[in-house]
Amino acid sequence: MRNLRTTIAACLTATTVAGIALGVPTVASATTPNTLAPAASATAKHVVVIGVDGLLFDRIAPADAPNLDAMIASGYSSKTSLYADPMAPTLSGPGWATNLTGVWPDKHGVTSNSWGTGTNLSQYPDFLTRLEQANPSLSTFADVSWNPIVDGSAGTPLITSAVDDVQAAKGDADTAARAVAKVTSAGPNASFVHFDDVDEAGHASGAASQAYLDAIHEIDGYIGQIRAAVAKRSDAADWSFIVTSDHGHTDAGGHGGSTPAERSSFILKTGSGIAKQTPAVAPKNVDIAADVLHTFGIPIPGALDGRPLDAVSTDPFDTKAGALQARVDETGIPATTLGWTKSMPTGWTVDNTGMGTGGVSEWRGWSLASDVFWTGTETGQGREDNVRARGVFAVADSDEWSDKSHTGTFNSRIVSAPYTVTGKTSATLSFASHYRKEGNETASVLVSFDGGAWRNIETYTSDHIASIDTQTIAVPAGAKQMRVQWSLTNGDNNWYWAIDAPSVS
Incomplete structure (x- = not known):
């Protein structure tokens, strides 16, 4: 379990930018100019994968979360289910390793929140690193609030130094500010942005609490700021967003066990050409990495456990x-x-x-x-x-x-x-x-x-x-x-x- 930080005050007044709701203190205006010129890139495609630590899909609707609500109402959305012990507990280390690498814990080897060096992450790198390996001209960006994802403090970083820009933030407000600035100035082809405060609210107060809903509202506002920054770009139609989580939470607070709530995750995807749908066959969290590779036309390695989100079942x-x-x-x-x-x-x-x-x-x-x-x-x-x-x-x-x-x-x-x-x-x-x-x-x-x-x-x-x-x-x-x-x-x-x-x- 991670150390808890004080969550940002809830029930913040919402405003709207480019049709996207914002519900947290705004990022400094210097990072959000009114006229944005997209940076040149090797491809017209752009994908932002947003990870919200410990977020339960079923708690989005009760929260004041207009951005997530809009993604669900207009795009691809589905609940997903994770593993449990003995494969791995429902903790952040295994969860983010699974989302990032596209393989299950029995392959990537991250089975705790202190995983050391005895993993298979060099064999199964994160999807940003795979993009760089396949096409170095692609621009990549990682921006995380839970620093062990990138800084090596818990073990081999889940995101490698091959990624163009890797940031370990001081908190979710810092994460949002960096992400908005990066989208504005550089427009990376592929980004991973991680927020932590929902998980901390779950640990402190439980998933059935108002504090947990308030934390969802907070992060929803940050997601809105990132989406608003993209909406101002002249190439906004070429961007897509994926939102997911690493595990769920119990009503009383906590995770790591095998209950449905703790094993709970989800995948949302929105963007041009993505119709509203709940797939008949639920996706798996390993599909996120495969879907990003597919977006950029990169063959999906046979060793990956995932497949693109639009794959049709033949089972x-x-x-x-x-x-x-x-x-x-x-x-x-x-x-x-x-x-x-x-x-x-x-x-x-x-x-x-x-x-x-x-x-x-x-x-x-x-x-x-x-x-x-x-x-x-x-x-x-x-x-x-x-x-x-x-x-x-x-x-x-x-x-x-x-x-x-x-x-x-x-x-x-x-x-x-x-x-x-x-x-x-x-x-x-x-x-x-x-x-x-x-x-x-x-x-x-x-x-x-x-x-x-x-x-x-x-x-x-x-x-x-x-x-x-x-x-x-x-x-x-x-x-x-x-x-x-x-x-x-x-x-x-x-x-x-x-x-x-x-x-x-």
């Missing part, structure tokens, strides 16, 4: 989002949460031969589920670390199924629609896998060609946590179709297996 499980329903036996999940179904995508089937009777209805055999529903069954058991699944995914959870009176064991198999393999000698199967091994249950992947016998291609003997599993499969001569089966058998209170985004190429 068959996501086609069943409209079939998700409310709880039956999982009474700890809010009745309004629609998050599970037994309805399968076209061509997919579930074989429950040998499945025990009774148990928790939602998990009697393979089901489809959402993150908020599945992780809500029981926090702190590693379900939160299924970070490489998106939207709707398939779950076989013998641990939860066994929590209600039952007979027999968990025996269930989910079978894919047929994949065409005509004329092929091999096929590559890929899917996200989140498996915890315990006891005598068996988790296997099998294939069948043209309705023939099932052939085992892999049996898990250890955990596969948030992995992307691939298998190259030999195709018999003359085969036309291949089906894939994921089989979890002989389970009884023996953890779980989740799979997502299966594909064959």
Whole structure:
């Protein structure tokens, strides 16, 4: 936890500049001249990523936050969910490393607020550094209130010295003043601006407090000043904004745990050509880095976990989002949460031969589920670390199924629609896998060609946590179709297996 600073007084009078509301003491007029000439740049594109530490999306509406409200009303907006222990606690170090690098903590290696030098940040640098590496003619800028992001005081800086201008501010007012001045004078192609006072209000007073809402109002005003500075530029139409957070907060104050509030984040994006939308498949925080690279036409490295925000899902499980329903036996999940179904995508089937009777209805055999529903069954058991699944995914959870009176064991198999393999000698199967091994249950992947016998291609003997599993499969001569089966058998209170985004190429 960081040391708290006194937050700036709240309930400040709002004014308007270029149609953008301002609600904090104004930055010195010398930094905001009325006539602005954009600086020359190697590209017409400009992106400002704004990080608001500890901001809960659901607390924006109750706050006096006209700028954030306008972004939500006119642009792209979505809640997102983070990991939890044992991958990493919901702290600022892991959160900002994830947002900046575009990979999850199991790759970047930042798992605390004091991460030292034992990380993989040189292998997975921040998106500003990647821009500089790919195209040094691009101009980059970082301006942060939580200084460990850039100064090395907690470990290897999350933003490297390759960035053109890196500033560690004295506080959020200083951060805003520097950002406005930089936008005005230089117009960087890509910027990262970080504000801290919302998080400090959360620690001091809790996310359910008026002080937390007042801090949102304060930062909203600073965001308004940056947007107003951009609006005065002759190239304003070429700018876009992304706003996000590194974690959430509990109502009482604090974060680091595995509750939905602590795992909560969001992504907002506005700019020319960005229509109002809430995506059907929620993005991930790792998408921010990928989206910035995509904006500048830079290929997204395969090692990154993210994808552009406008990417379209090809996952068959996501086609069943409209079939998700409310709880039956999982009474700890809010009745309004629609998050599970037994309805399968076209061509997919579930074989429950040998499945025990009774148990928790939602998990009697393979089901489809959402993150908020599945992780809500029981926090702190590693379900939160299924970070490489998106939207709707398939779950076989013998641990939860066994929590209600039952007979027999968990025996269930989910079978894919047929994949065409005509004329092929091999096929590559890929899917996200989140498996915890315990006891005598068996988790296997099998294939069948043209309705023939099932052939085992892999049996898990250890955990596969948030992995992307691939298998190259030999195709018999003359085969036309291949089906894939994921089989979890002989389970009884023996953890779980989740799979997502299966594909064959």
